[in-house]
Amino acid sequence: MAALRVPLVDLQAQYRSLKPEIMEAFGEVLDEMQLFLGPRTRAFEQQFASYCECLYGVGVSSGTDALVLALRACDIGPGDEVITVSNTFIATVEAIAMVGARPVFVDVDPITYLMDWRQLEGVLSEHTKAILPVHLYGHAAEMGPIMEFARAHDLRVIEDASQAHGATYNGRRVGSFGDVGCFSLYYSKNLGAFGEAGICTTNNEELAERLRMVRDHGSRVRYQHEVIGGNYRLDELQAAVLLLKMPYxxxxxxxxxxxxxxxxxxxxxxxxxxxxxxxxxxxxxxxxxxxxxxxxxxxxxxxxxxxxxxxxxxxxxxxxxxxxxxxxxxxxxxxxxxxxxxxxxxxxxxxxxxxxxxxxxxxxxxxxxxxxxxx
Structure with a gap:
């Protein structure tokens, strides 16, 4: 008899429990052949946004892309500084760099490993445009004082909630505090696709519209491009998996x-x-x-x-x-x-x-x- 092993993450275990429903959902998507920005994407966006106590959800191709799009939607770019933490996955900083801004680091709380908001004042400059707290490992950052500081200095707040689907701060879901919440739906996360996916949440209709435009080549209407965007769309196969997993x-x-x-x-x-x-x-x-x-x-x-x-x-x-x-x-x-x-x-x-x-x-x-x- 083989010795019992315990992997860091067992993706097969979850797949086996849902396999019949997943294969049926894939079959429906492939029969219809509407492979991106279809009914499952829209349904998942609404369900996830509601779960996060937000009005709008915008499905995208990865958590990294969610961060990039959030920064772009908030008009953060060259010459701007974004305060964040160093104890995180590099995507947090990659997104800041990709829009031409500069990351400015503060240290973390030794117990939670999360942003020490007491250090924000010490790194604030005339170039500071946003704060990007990370809800690391599944624990919510201390959003109350972070939001107070941001409001006092007219700063945007973009939440990196890639590891915290469902976590709360004072009873309220992460992703609902800042201007935009960004979630990775990478396959090993609490809610994971079968590969790469992500979603942005917001209560700001204008930001939601900007996010939708930038994810789809800067278009509201096909072949009419209002801004330079890109291809950051969530595909229907991933949306089908995520929609099926949401109730769990x-x-x-x-x-x-x-x-x-x-x-x-x-x-x-x-x-x-x-x-x-x-x-x-x-x-x-x-x-x-x-x-x-x-x-x-x-x-x-x-x-x-x-x-x-x-x-x-x-x-x-x-x-x-x-x-x-x-x-x-x-x-x-x-x-x-x-x-x-x-x-x-x-x-x-x-x-x-x-x-x-x-x-x-x-x-x-x-x-x-x-x-x-x-x-």
Whole structure:
């Protein structure tokens, strides 16, 4: 009998549970052959927007493209500065660079790894045009003071909610606070397509119209191009999958939260730090991120036992070669830098079984105890 393995994410498990409905939905799309900007895209846009307590949803081709389109819709471009964080996936900064603006980094809270809004004042300049907070790992950023600061200084707010589908701040869904909310629907996210997809949410009708134009070659009417846009459309096959998955999102998030509680109860006294959430937020655990000493040896030990891990993210963006031109050096964001050396993500997906969860916990305990003895 093969030894039980626990991957970081098991995409097959979710697919198997939905396969008949998915294949039927694909068949309907292919029979109709309206392959983009069709009825399923429109239905998904409305459902997801309503779920996020927003009036408008604009489906796009990826989470990265959602960020680019949001910045463009907010007229952010060359000469502008956008305040964000370095502890995030590079798409956050790529989008800022792609519109010709400059990212300006602030450090993060050491407990949540989220934007420390207290540092906003210190980096504000005459060129600051927007704030781009990231709802990282599934936890909402502290949007109250961020929005107050933005209103006080007439700044746009674009939420990167790519890892936080369904997370809330003071009872309100992320993606509904700023001018635009941006979600990745990458296949491994809480709500994932079968490949690449994304969506923008907004309560501003004018911004929604701009987003729709830019995603479709700058057109409201075919072959009439009001602005230079691009091809950022969500296709109907992906929309069909997302529409089918939407009713399960809350159930899947609750399963993630239940798994996280189990991990935390069993590992809270073992690892250096378990994920924590503030009383004003909910956490939907796109990733379950702990801190450990001797991370590389720890990961190798788990891998040897068939337990998948990852690091989100091992090198902060301000220290990446791609961002060298922005002039940041080691020591400028000490909290981010310290965390990046110890964080590690454990397996997290709704379909984890009790047996798998127990195996992860036991293997973590064994690896850390062995490391302590060696030290």
């Amino acid at each position: 999102l809350e159930q899947w998030n609750q399963a993630r939260q239940q798994h996280a509680r189990f991990y935390t109860e069993r590992l809270g006294d073992i690892v250096a730090q378990v994920p924590q959430f503030r009383p004003w937020a909910t956490h939907v655990y796109c990733y379950y991120v702990v801190q450990v000493e001797g991370r590389d040896e720890f990961r190798m030990s788990l891998e040897h036992e068939g337990i998948g891990t990852n690091v989100h993210y091992p090198v902060p963006l301000h220290l990446q070669p791609a961002c060298a031109k922005y002039g940041y050096t080691r020591g400028m964001l000490p909290v981010t830098e310290a965390a990046s050396e110890r964080i590690v993500s454990l397996p997290m997906y709704p379909e984890l079984t009790a047996e798998q969860l127990e195996l992860v916990v036991m293997t973590v305990q064994k690896a850390l105890l062995a490391g302590a003895h060696q030290a």
